[in-house]
Amino acid sequence: MKLKVIAFDADDTLFINEPYFEETEKAFCILMEDYLSHQNISKEVFRIQIKNLPLYGYGIKAYILSLVETAISISGGTLTSKHITRILDLGKELLQKPIELIDGVEETLKQLHGKYKLVVATKGDLKDQQRKLHDSGLGPYFHHIEVMADKEAVNYEKLLKRLEIEPNELMMIGNSLRSDVLPVLEIGGYACHIPFHTTWAHERIDHEVVHPNFSPLTDIRQVTQVIESIG
Template sequence: MNLKVIAFDADDTLFINEPYFEEAEKKFCVLLEDYLSHQGLSRELFTTQVNNLPLYGYGIKGYILSMIEAAIKVSNGTISVDFIKKITEYGKDLIEKPIELIDGVEETLQALHGKYKLVVATKGDLKDQQRKLHKSGLGNYFHHIEVMDDKQEINYQKLVKRLDIQPSEFMMIGNSLKSDVLPVLEIGGYAIHIPFHTTWEHERIDHKVEHQNFSAVEKIIDVLKILQ
């Protein structure tokens, strides 16, 4: 490998994220359990959120708008203002969650800093992702922060062009095979998958990944065995 840039996903790669969304979803299901089963509410929320991705993108703000829309739908428009107020409170709680680094993150960044150009390449709301990175204390390790509206091949092609490198000089490290691995391999880059114990349904794939530029490790610190 002749790598120049190593990009890290943020949520559930550098710091914990998805469990907080699952916690908010459980509150949502309890709040509306008189209208539909918890399973039905989860499915309605997921469908609404995915349908809204082209409009709102990824992140907490779009998630809360989808919660409100799903609540209106399952209640046939009868949901009270107090319920909507509760849902917005769930969103504020998500924004105010503490930043919890995943084990081994800082040690890994310390070891790689100065040897490669390190960047963050993540989806979500720009303001929220900048806030989380600032509060994490990791900002000084990174040369560039890219908050992407999606992680398709075209998005990574634009990123490597902005970084003035070839795809073969780029590596992506993240917890999503769908977003962090497959599109990067398709453009000719390298990718390392680090599984997280919880993965949003929209990010799951149902097949194995086999590619000469692909590696999988159990913990983030293990990427040093590949890169050093």
């Protein structure tokens, strides 16, 4: 069977995202540095984020809630309204960051548009992801936008059903081996990994991926060659 659907992750695959979170966390560490070292604050932020994933999911709003909880925890409950206001302001600033396309993205979408059904398959807050896609100017290239609660095999299987395709008719492209590659290979699809220079610790894996349906790339422009080799 030939590929019918090419799915793209959004954050750090289509446009820059993680560096903005790192900037926000650095500002948060400065805000809370009277209580702990920056390194220990970051460790606590990550711990609380992971603990809250089943409750809040992914995205900026979930992240800010975890920052507030972290601040309360490390301050021993002595957090002032000034601190909370500043944390909320950090969240609003993060929600209004400019959209910066990753080099080669629009060129690649232009080449694939009309030949395949293009979709966005990403995690995060629905409203924020829709805003970013709209502001990026990439919306017209995509047939469907799927904001997933998580990116596990079962989530991709649901996507296949909605798109009415078989697993080997899907190719997923993203910067996370954990979320964009391994689950898709597990269900029998194709996956391309395009690493971004910075990756959230939760998305990293400690082993090499070897699979006939897997293509490690260095540039999104290489995607078209891989797709053409499959059909």
